[in-house]
Amino acid sequence: MGGDHGPAVTVxxxxxxxxxxxxxxxxxxxxxxxxxxxxxRYPAARAVSEVRHTDRAISMDEKPAQxxxxxxxxxxxxxIESVKAGEAGAAVSAGNTxxxxxxxxxxxxxxxxxxxxxxxxxxxxxxxITAVLDVGANVESDAxxxxxxxxxGAAFHHAVHGSDRPTVGLLNVGSxxxxxxxxxxxAHALLRATSLDLDYHGFVEGNDIAKGTVxxxxxxxxxxxxxxxxxxxxxRFFADELRASFKSSVLSMLGAVFASGALGRMxxxxxxxxxxxxxxxxxxxxxxxxxxxxxxxxxxxxIRVAADLARSDFSAEIDRNMQRLTATLSQPxxxxxxxxxx
Amino acid sequence: MGGDHGPAVTVxxxxxxxxxxxxxxxxxxxxxxxxxxxxxRYPAARAVSEVRHTDRAISMDEKPAQxxxxxxxxxxxxxIESVKAGEAGAAVSAGNTxxxxxxxxxxxxxxxxxxxxxxxxxxxxxxxITAVLDVGANVESDAxxxxxxxxxGAAFHHAVHGSDRPTVGLLNVGSxxxxxxxxxxxAHALLRATSLDLDYHGFVEGNDIAKGTVxxxxxxxxxxxxxxxxxxxxxRFFADELRASFKSSVLSMLGAVFASGALGRMxxxxxxxxxxxxxxxxxxxxxxxxxxxxxxxxxxxxIRVAADLARSDFSAEIDRNMQRLTATLSQPxxxxxxxxxx
Numbered sequence: 048m049g050g051d052h053g054p055a056v057t058v059x060x061x062x063x064x065x066x067x068x069x070x071x072x073x074x075x076x077x078x079x080x081x082x083x084x085x086x087x088r089y090p091a092a093r094a095v096s097e098v099r100h101t102d103r104a105i106s107m108d109e110k111p112a113q114x115x116x117x118x119x120x121x122x123x124x125x126x127i128e129s130v131k132a133g134e135a136g137a138a139v140s141a142g143n144t145x146x147x148x149x150x151x152x153x154x155x156x157x158x159x160x161x162x163x164x165x166x167x168x169x170x171x172x173x174x175x176i177t178a179v180l181d182v183g184a185n186v187e188s189d190a191x192x193x194x195x196x197x198x199x200g201a202a203f204h205h206a207v208h209g210s211d212r213p214t215v216g217l218l219n220v221g222s223x224x225x226x227x228x229x230x231x232x233x234a235h236a237l238l239r240a241t242s243l244d245l246d247y248h249g250f251v252e253g254n255d256i257a258k259g260t261v262x263x264x265x266x267x268x269x270x271x272x273x274x275x276x277x278x279x280x281x282x283r284f285f286a287d288e289l290r291a292s293f294k295s296s297v298l299s300m301l302g303a304v305f306a307s308g309a310l311g312r313m314x315x316x317x318x319x320x321x322x323x324x325x326x327x328x329x330x331x332x333x334x335x336x337x338x339x340x341x342x343x344x345x346x347x348x349x350i351r352v353a354a355d356l357a358r359s360d361f362s363a364e365i366d367r368n369m370q371r372l373t374a375t376l377s378q379p380x381x382x383x384x385x386x387x388x389x
Numbered sequence: 390m391g392g393d394h395g396p397a398v399t400v401x402x403x404x405x406x407x408x409x410x411x412x413x414x415x416x417x418x419x420x421x422x423x424x425x426x427x428x429x430r431y432p433a434a435r436a437v438s439e440v441r442h443t444d445r446a447i448s449m450d451e452k453p454a455q456x457x458x459x460x461x462x463x464x465x466x467x468x469i470e471s472v473k474a475g476e477a478g479a480a481v482s483a484g485n486t487x488x489x490x491x492x493x494x495x496x497x498x499x500x501x502x503x504x505x506x507x508x509x510x511x512x513x514x515x516x517x518i519t520a521v522l523d524v525g526a527n528v529e530s531d532a533x534x535x536x537x538x539x540x541x542g543a544a545f546h547h548a549v550h551g552s553d554r555p556t557v558g559l560l561n562v563g564s565x566x567x568x569x570x571x572x573x574x575x576a577h578a579l580l581r582a583t584s585l586d587l588d589y590h591g592f593v594e595g596n597d598i599a600k601g602t603v604x605x606x607x608x609x610x611x612x613x614x615x616x617x618x619x620x621x622x623x624x625r626f627f628a629d630e631l632r633a634s635f636k637s638s639v640l641s642m643l644g645a646v647f648a649s650g651a652l653g654r655m656x657x658x659x660x661x662x663x664x665x666x667x668x669x670x671x672x673x674x675x676x677x678x679x680x681x682x683x684x685x686x687x688x689x690x691x692i693r694v695a696a697d698l699a700r701s702d703f704s705a706e707i708d709r710n711m712q713r714l715t716a717t718l719s720q721p722x723x724x725x726x727x728x729x730x731x
Contacts, residue, residue, distance in 0.1 A: 173626055183562060186570045220525060220614040228528045228611060253618025257626040269570060270612050272562040276595025277616045278623050284515055284599040285627050292651035299651035306644025309634035 051107075051339045054078070057141060058085035060337075060346025062092035067347075068354050074099055074129055076122040101125055105146045107339065114146030115153055123147055127154045130332040136357035137333035139324075139349050144336055148184060148327055155332040158362065160369040163188065164329035165196050165268070166336065167203055168275050169322040169352075174259030176322060178204045178213075182275045184327065185268035190233025191376065193217065193265055197238060198368040199328040200263035201245035206359035207352050210262045212244070216251030218266035218274075226250065230267070241375040243368045324352030333357055393449075393681045396420070399483065400427035402679075402688025404434035409689075410696050416441055416471055418464040443467055447488045449681065456488030457495055465489055469496045472674040478699035479675035481666075481691050486678055490526060490669055497674040500704065502711040505530065506671035507538045507610070508678065509545055510617050511664040511694075516601030518664060520546045520555075524617045526669065527610035532575025533718065535559065535607055539580060540710040541670040542605035543587035548701035549694050552604045554586070558593030560608035560616075568592065572609070583717040585710045666694030675699055 054077060061073055072095050075082050079100035086093040103121040105114050118124045123142055129135040131154050140147050144166075152164060165181035180200045181188065188196070197215045204213040217235055219227040224235070227250070238247045248261045253274065256264060266274070289310075293303035303310070323345035327334045333356045337349035396419060403415055414437050417424050421442035428435040445463040447456050460466045465484055471477040473496050482489050486508075494506060507523035522542045523530065530538070539557045546555040559577055561569040566577070569592070580589045590603045595616065598606060608616070631652075635645035645652070665687035669676045675698045679691035 173629065186562060186568075218615060220528060220611055226528075253615040253620075254622030254625070256619055257622035266615075269562055270615055273560060273595040273608075273612055274615055274619045277598055277620055278595075280596030280599035281620050281623050282627075283596070285624075287515065289631075292654065293648060295651045295654075299648040302644040302646070302648030302651075304644070305647065306635060306641040309637045309641035309644075312637075313630050313634040 051141075052342075054082045054085045056341070056343050057346055058082065058089055058092055058096075059343035060341075060350060061096060062089040063343055063347035064350040064354075065091045065095055068351065071095065071350075071354055073097070074126070074135055076101060076125045076129070077104070078102060099125060099129075105143055107143050109143055109146055111145040111149035114143065115149045118146065118150055124150055124154070127151050127332075127334065130334070131155055137335060137353035139335045139337055139346075139353050141337040141339055141341060141346065141349075144183070147334065147336060151327055151330055151332075151334045155330040155334070158329055158331050158365070160366070160373060161195055161199070161329040163192050163195065164327055165199060166325050166327055167200060168271075168325055169208070170256060170264075170275075170278075171322055172257050172259030176204075176208045177256060177259055177262060177264055178208070179256065179264045179266070179271055179275065180328070181266065181268035181271050182325070183268050183272040187269065188230060188267040190230050190237055191372075193230060193234035193267070194237045194241070194372055195329070195369070196265045197234075197245065197247070197263065198243065198365055198372065200265060201243075202359075202361050202364040202368075203326060203328060203356070204262045205364065206361045207355045208262070212246050213262035214246045214248045215263040215265060216248045216255060216261035218256075218264050218270065219250040219252065222250045222252065234265070237372070237375065241372055243371055244364065245368070322348065324349030326352060326356060333361075393483075394684075396424045396427045398683070398685050399688055400424065400431055400434055400438075401685035402683075402692060403438060404431040405685055405689035406692040406696075407433045407437055410693065413437065413692075413696055415439070416468070416477055418443060418467045418471070419446070420444060441467060441471075447485055449485050451485055451488055453487040453491035456485065457491045460488065460492055466492055466496070469493050469674075469676065472676070473497055479677060479695035481677045481679055481688075481695050483679040483681055483683060483688065483691075486525070489676065489678060493669055493672055493674075493676045497672040497676070500671055500673050500707070502708070502715060503537055503541070503671040505534050505537065506669055507541060508667050508669055509542060510613075510667055511550070512598055512606075512617075512620075513664055514599050514601030518546075518550045519598060519601055519604060519606055520550070521598065521606045521608070521613055521617065522670070523608065523610035523613050524667070525610050525614040529611065530572060530609040532572050532579055533714075535572060535576035535609070536579045536583070536714055537671070537711070538607045539576075539587065539589070539605065540585065540707055540714065542607060543585075544701075544703050544706040544710075545668060545670060545698070546604045547706065548703045549697045550604070554588050555604035556588045556590045557605040557607060558590045558597060558603035560598075560606050560612065561592040561594065564592045564594065576607070579714070579717065583714055585713055586706065587710070664690065666691030668694060668698060675703075 076099045079098050082098050105121050126138040130138045164184045166184045167180040168182045170177045178200050180196050201213040204210050323341045325336045335353040418441045421440050424440050447463050468480040472480045506526045508526045509522040510524045512519045520542050522538050543555040665683045667678045677695040
């Protein structure tokens with residue numbers, strides 16, 4: 048059991064999750080002595096957990112290729128194996144993302160019709176939660192892969208954030224038809240040409256993310272990763288500046304004391320930890336990444352994402368939409384992969 | 390004279406600029422009656438301005454191709470022509486960005502050795518100002534173009550933000566050599582192989598922007614535009630949430646009153662208006678874009694950027710570095726455009 052904090056946080060997270068999730072049981076893979084020591088402090092967690100010992104772990108800086116060659120028998124490996132064997136309905140890990148992705152692809156394989164996996168981020172916005180994908184499983188994506196992301200993101204938003212018919216936008220540098228590079232214009236044309244169980248909105252821009260213009264925003268993994276990390280950096284900068292402002296005079300310190308309740312609620316609402324849990328989509332099985340630095344509450348949120356996905360119609364929904372996409376792609380005339388030119 | 394507010398803001402901006410800039414004179418292109426009406430209110434601006442009348446203007450929603458065909462004689466066109474003719478040392482516009490870029494390229498042409506222009510954003514960070522480019526002149530960039538951006542961005546930061554030997558980072562999804570797509574790894578190899586008048590730091594990630602890890606961050610125009618607009622959206626979201634928090638109770642309203650001085654200083658420090666002025670780099674002449682919604686203070690900041698560039702050794706600096714890059718590229722063995730593979 049990994050992440051920056053080890054079993055102390057993950058077991059405490061299981062304990063929080065058991066208070067709101069009915070009928071969920073846990074297989075805890077890792078160092079049995081350390082896990083049992085934590086379980087002794089959390090009787091509710093202990094009552095629904097079974098410990099599977101291994102003394103092998105993949106470190107946070109291990110390369111994906113190394114992890115695939117040498118990871119057999121590690122806690123992550125065993126957790127994914129338990130999903131493949133049908134013992135577990137989903138796996139949750141706070142460990143090394145690259146290793147988790149590589150081992151998941153190796154053991155679970157890609158789902159039928161899906162070419163590439165994607166990592167989703169749940170982004171707090173002024174209207175709720177927007178799912179942004181891909182945020183780092185790939186560095187490049189062609190038009191067809193972007194449409195796969197749209198389909199998987201919509202199924203995710205429906206299963207986890209409860210939208211009936213998710214609205215989907217393609218991230219671009221403008222909203223006009225002729226904007227952007229070939230891949231994004233091709234995906235736009237495909238989404239327009241295919242009748243999918245989702246509400247395609249068209250192009251959106253970077254400022255539409257925080258506005259919550261749509262439920263799902265689709266982009267390639269390079270752009271998505273940079274947008275997400277840019278936002279994380281900016282959020283930290285704001286928090287630091289706000290703290291410094293309040294400390295700048297006696298009067299402003301007094302102001303901070305008076306406003307502390309409201310500011311605390313705001314921080315909680317905007318805290319990525321409260322919407323933790325980024326699934327790796329596109330595999331034969333459910334795998335959810337928890338942020339390495341998440342606290343117990345954040346880890347519990349990732350568990351809830353895994354449980355929501357495991358109990359949903361998620362895979363069947365993706366399958367239905369993928370069959371429609373395949374039908375569009377097999378009709379040469381109806382599959383314009385070039386966007387309109389000016 | 391354009392932008393969302395017309396001559397009211399631009400003339401007021403000229404007035405502010407004259408208080409801090411010595412020996413700068415202005416040619417004001419646009420509707421003479423409207424401009425003169427504003428100049429009557431600002432004697433200091435009137436004393437250093439000459440009005441050049443035209444009743445033609447390019448609207449904010451005109452397409453670049455249309456603007457090139459039909460823009461002759463418009464205020465933007467005439468301003469760029471005055472740079473070409475040597476009457477003006479630089480042009481500043483708050484109008485339509487696409488049209489400004491197209492007309493500037495048509496009239497001024499690209500500078501020698503430079504393949505593609507770039508738009509720079511000056512980004513407030515916890516350490517000062519980081520120049521990010523390209524933020525929207527291009528949708529794709531190859532390795533050599535990314536290196537051009539590095540060279541132009543360093544010359545800009547030196548001229549406008551005063552760094553002696555700017556540090557430059559390439560925006561990527563990780564800091565290891567094998568990360569990212571071919572273009573970014575190729576640019577990394579070229580920057581390592583060429584001895585340039587700048588301090589190449591290596592790869593940086595999205596969260597390094599707000600941290601101020603480096604003076605200049607280089608990326609393609611698609612990713613840069615999305616990162617910038619994502620940040621603008623988040624900044625607005627943050628300001629809205631802060632306002633709502635302060636209004637949520639009598640106690641927090643009181644807190645806001647006590648802290649208002651400190652919060653006002655913070656807003657000012659983080660306000661993109663205070664660092665307004667995005668030059669279009671790579672042309673035979675200086676053209677600076679002011680944000681369409683900038684106020685007079687913001688417009689004055691854009692004028693200052695134009696004046697700093699016009700008075701600097703900017704173009705010669707770019708030229709020297711471009712000659713070194715050309716030398717590297719002409720030695721086949723020393724020009725590895727592929728990054729190291731894993």
